[in-house]
Amino acid sequence: MFPAPAFLSNPERFMAFSRWAAPMFGVIALVLALAGLWLGFTAPEDYQQGDTVRIMFIHVPAAWMSMFVYACLGGASFLALVFRHALADAAAQAAAPLGAAFTVLALATGALWGRPMWGAWWVWDARLTSVLVLLLFYLAYMALRASLDDETKAARAGAILALVGIVNLPIVHWSVNWWNTLHQGASVFRKGGPTMTVDYLYPLLLLGLAYMAAFGSLWLVRIRAEVWRRRAEAAAMRAARA
Amino acid sequence: MSRAGALLAREVALAWGKGGGPLVALGFYAGTATLLPLATGPEPARLAAIATGMAWVALALAALLSLERLFERDYEDGALDLIVLSPVPLEITCAVKCLGQWIATGAPLALAAPIAAIALGAKPQLAPLILACALVGGLAFAFTGGIGAALSLGARRGGLLTAVIVLPLFVPPVIFGGAALDAFANGLPWHAGLALLSAYAAAAVALGPLAMAAACRNALS
Numbered sequence: 001m002f003p004a005p006a007f008l009s010n011p012e013r014f015m016a017f018s019r020w021a022a023p024m025f026g027v028i029a030l031v032l033a034l035a036g037l038w039l040g041f042t043a044p045e046d047y048q049q050g051d052t053v054r055i056m057f058i059h060v061p062a063a064w065m066s067m068f069v070y071a072c073l074g075g076a077s078f079l080a081l082v083f084r085h086a087l088a089d090a091a092a093q094a095a096a097p098l099g100a101a102f103t104v105l106a107l108a109t110g111a112l113w114g115r116p117m118w119g120a121w122w123v124w125d126a127r128l129t130s131v132l133v134l135l136l137f138y139l140a141y142m143a144l145r146a147s148l149d150d151e152t153k154a155a156r157a158g159a160i161l162a163l164v165g166i167v168n169l170p171i172v173h174w175s176v177n178w179w180n181t182l183h184q185g186a187s188v189f190r191k192g193g194p195t196m197t198v199d200y201l202y203p204l205l206l207l208g209l210a211y212m213a214a215f216g217s218l219w220l221v222r223i224r225a226e227v228w229r230r231r232a233e234a235a236a237m238r239a240a241r242a
Numbered sequence: 243m244s245r246a247g248a249l250l251a252r253e254v255a256l257a258w259g260k261g262g263g264p265l266v267a268l269g270f271y272a273g274t275a276t277l278l279p280l281a282t283g284p285e286p287a288r289l290a291a292i293a294t295g296m297a298w299v300a301l302a303l304a305a306l307l308s309l310e311r312l313f314e315r316d317y318e319d320g321a322l323d324l325i326v327l328s329p330v331p332l333e334i335t336c337a338v339k340c341l342g343q344w345i346a347t348g349a350p351l352a353l354a355a356p357i358a359a360i361a362l363g364a365k366p367q368l369a370p371l372i373l374a375c376a377l378v379g380g381l382a383f384a385f386t387g388g389i390g391a392a393l394s395l396g397a398r399r400g401g402l403l404t405a406v407i408v409l410p411l412f413v414p415p416v417i418f419g420g421a422a423l424d425a426f427a428n429g430l431p432w433h434a435g436l437a438l439l440s441a442y443a444a445a446a447v448a449l450g451p452l453a454m455a456a457a458c459r460n461a462l463s
Binding site: 081129130133136137139140143144147148149150153156157160161163164165167 | 389393394396397398399403406407409410411413445453456457460461463
């Protein structure tokens with residue numbers, strides 16, 4: 001039913017896979033980001049936005065990732081909750097700070113872009129607000145895990161909260177359709193294909209893939225670190241008992 | 243059913259009894275509603291423009307503050323362990339506790355909401371809609387708030403953690419209720435906001451107890 005998680009659910013197989021997969025994703029991310037940035041900086045200026053349109057190449061993939069990482073967090077939490085799998089829980093725990101970082105990046109670059117374009121760092125538009133709420137969900141998840149001392153309880157409580165937070169993702173995505181506001185509507189993933197010129201679309205997609213690969217690499221590195229931390233703790237417990 | 247009824251009676255009696263739960267919540271609500279004009283300035287025109295919104299947000303905060311006693315006290319004195327042993331499914335138990343919370347503090351707060359809004363300068367014609375929104379919204383606040391209260395059982399700084407967990411969950415009902423009130427005040431169609439608020443409350447009533455029960459089992463394990 002879940003082929004990739006099923007293959008990787010064996011910790012030994014996961015450690016063997018991630019050992020070479022993490023640096024490989026990192027190299028892929030670097031190459032894609034360099035290519036995307038090169039295309040982005042050599043693309044012609046927008047007739048309305050001028051040079052500031054290039055902020056889009058940093059901003060939009062970060063906004064995509066803020067939602068994608070939450071989906072990963074929710075999926076890993078589901079697997080951790082249902083199958084009580086320690087590795088899935090480590091994956092959820094490792095994903096949350098990365099997702100929060102992407103969300104902060106999206107909000108910060110959005111503010112830098114909004115200032116010249118809308119004349120304001122921040123507007124209480126529906127989509128901006130729901131991304132801010134997404135950040136609050138990440139923070140609540142991390143705060144909950146940090147304030148429960150028992151790691152097993154913290155893991156399950158966090159997983160429940162992550163699944164509750166999944167309710168928020170559709171609101172983020174569809175808020176553009178619910179409230180017709182300042183923020184422009186979806187222009188890449190829409191019925192009838194993208195409305196964007198290929199000069200901008202290619203660098204945007206390249207950077208989107210670069211962000212995805214970077215997340216994959218960092219996620220694997222963080223899961224490996226978490227696995228090692230738990231092994232070290234278990235070894236310390238054994239040593240203390242002996 | 244009689245067991246659930248007994249539990250509901252216990253919850254409401256505990257809330258109404260020692261400590262005067264609803265009165266404290268009402269006092270907090272009145273205090274917040276008094277502080278808001280002191281902070282924004284007394285000009286009637288400015289106050290009237292934001293009166294319903296302020297009354298609505300103060301209501302959400304008052305609902306948040308009374309969440310603390312929903313599970314925490316039963317967890318600390320061991321009553322929750324006994325309640326879990328009863329043949330009533332834990333999901334039903336959690337739903338009954340939230341319903342008791344709504345009867346004991348949500349409904350009195352809802353009755354106070356129109357008064358607070360009108361005192362701040364909202365049009366008196368708004369009163370029925372504010373009451374309706376506050377009653378429905380109170381249900382959403384109680385059932386989503388219960389999730390946060392159950393999740394933070396046994397945590398350090400439980401009360402503050404509950405607020406951090408619950409405030410993002412309060413965003414949709416606050417938006418929908420505020421939109422309905424704003425639309426009514428401006429003579430626009432307001433049904434959509436109230437309908438969405440009711441839908442959110444219904445979803446919270448249906449799904450919230452599942453999450454609460456899972457969280458309680460986890461805390462007691």
